[in-house]
Amino acid sequence: MLVQICVTLLTTALLVASACYTDSPPEQRWWAAGNVAVSAGMVMCNVDSLPLLMHSVVGYGVIGFGIALVLRGLRVYCQSTLSWTTIAIITGIVLAISAYYTLVAPSLRARLCFSGFYFALLNWMCAVAIARRGSWRISGIAFAGFVLLGLALFLRGAHLLANDDPAGTANSLVIGLSALVVPLAQICIAFGLILMVMWRYAERLRRLSTLDALTGALNRAGLEMQGKRTGLRAQRGGRSLAVIMIDVDYFKVINDTYGHPVGDEVLRHLARLVRLELRPHDLLARFGGEEFVLVLDGVDLPSALKVAERLRARIEYEMVEFDKLSVRYTASMGVVCSDQHDYDLIRLISAGDAAMYEAKRAGRNRVAVG
Numbered sequence: 602m603l604v605q606i607c608v609t610l611l612t613t614a615l616l617v618a619s620a621c622y623t624d625s626p627p628e629q630r631w632w633a634a635g636n637v638a639v640s641a642g643m644v645m646c647n648v649d650s651l652p653l654l655m656h657s658v659v660g661y662g663v664i665g666f667g668i669a670l671v672l673r674g675l676r677v678y679c680q681s682t683l684s685w686t687t688i689a690i691i692t693g694i695v696l697a698i699s700a701y702y703t704l705v706a707p708s709l710r711a712r713l714c715f716s717g718f719y720f721a722l723l724n725w726m727c728a729v730a731i732a733r734r735g736s737w738r739i740s741g742i743a744f745a746g747f748v749l750l751g752l753a754l755f756l757r758g759a760h761l762l763a764n765d766d767p768a769g770t771a772n773s774l775v776i777g778l779s780a781l782v783v784p785l786a787q788i789c790i791a792f793g794l795i796l797m798v799m800w801r802y803a804e805r806l807r808r809l810s811t812l813d814a815l816t817g818a819l820n821r822a823g824l825e826m827q828g829k830r831t832g833l834r835a836q837r838g839g840r841s842l843a844v845i846m847i848d849v850d851y852f853k854v855i856n857d858t859y860g861h862p863v864g865d866e867v868l869r870h871l872a873r874l875v876r877l878e879l880r881p882h883d884l885l886a887r888f889g890g891e892e893f894v895l896v897l898d899g900v901d902l903p904s905a906l907k908v909a910e911r912l913r914a915r916i917e918y919e920m921v922e923f924d925k926l927s928v929r930y931t932a933s934m935g936v937v938c939s940d941q942h943d944y945d946l947i948r949l950i951s952a953g954d955a956a957m958y959e960a961k962r963a964g965r966n967r968v969a970v971g
């Protein structure tokens with residue numbers, strides 16, 4: 602038991618330290634608070650010199666409350682929540698039953714069996730909360746930890762139920778095994794939870810560094826990274842690679858006439874429209890202020906021209922609604938293909954750019970080939 606308490610305190614310290622980061626998400630703080638409560642509860646339950654009520658009732662209640670907080674954190678992580686009423690019910694059940702087996706019908710065995718089964722159930726609820734989210738690569742370790750911890754507690758409870766004398770089971774295989782598995786599972790959970798948050802930070806950073814915040818399209822860095830890969834894939838597979846440069850016409854006039862927020866909405870609208878035309882492996886990037894790049898793998902020049910013409914017509918037809926205003930806009934496009942140029946994305950983009958300016962010179966709202 603001493604090892605178990607030490608590991609609990611250690612994993613709690615780890616979770617608290619990770620939650621101390623100024624911008625830590627709420628779920629991380631719930632996990633830390635939950636573990637602090639579980640640690641406190643475990644210490645209470647194991648200090649025999651404490652008053653009976655603290656030792657045999659409140660201690661269990663605090664552990665139940667702690668696991669409920671961890672569950673709340675997991676729900677928050679999965680964009681849901683666990684109400685305070687549910688947390689109060691979870692805690693109330695442990696307090697009531699522990700009090701019953703301490704004060705009304707005193708039985709250490711019954712109390713230990715109940716707490717084993719009940720805490721196992723709570724840990725499995727945590728595992729279910731994670732499983733609902735999916736993405737095993739990210740949360741597999743924490744999931745395994747909760748399942749394992751639940752299993753060890755359940756087996757401990759079942760073993761006690763099958764034996765009349767709780768003190769006599771201390772040296773049994775099940776109790777020995779659970780003394781090994783419980784700390785292991787606690788370590789898995791602590792590292793798993795920290796990993797889950799780290800993955801989320803990494804994903805947020807990746808999005809920030811590769812996506813354009815206004816339109817959600819790739820930014821230049823994202824285009825450079827993913828475009829290179831798409832180009833290589835097309836070249837290796839012997840497929841054509843098409844690039845379409847799209848530039849909003851008279852965008853400065855739109856900004857000057859209706860204001861920058863409307864201009865921003867036009868850019869978001871354009872990105873949304875283009876995305877409707879994309880296949881999952883096509884790339885859309887915002888190349889500059891009002892200029893976008895479309896990279897299409899496995900598309901030859903005639904097909905790319907069809908895509909561009911379809912887009913141009915749709916942009917011309919659609920209306921942007923913003924703050925009781927309805928605005929129309931058009932776009933000019935330059936289309937190039939690796940069949941005529943090379944697979945080098947930078948060269949394709951500069952040829953597409955030249956074609957797009959040709960379309961502008963020819964009167965705008967049209968498609969030109971480079």
Ligand SMILES: Nc1nc2c(ncn2[C@@H]2O[C@H](COP(=O)(O)OP(=O)(O)OP(=O)(O)O)[C@@H](O)[C@H]2O)c(=O)[nH]1
Binds near residue numbers: 849856860863868890
């Ligand atoms: N609203 C908004 N405007 C932007 C953004 N980025 C750049 N701009 C504006 O886009 C305008 C681009 O103007 P120009 O380069 O003259 O292009 P244009 O008016 O579309 O003219 P043509 O391309 O020749 O048809 C400038 O006024 C920039 O301030 C943005 O993120 N939001």
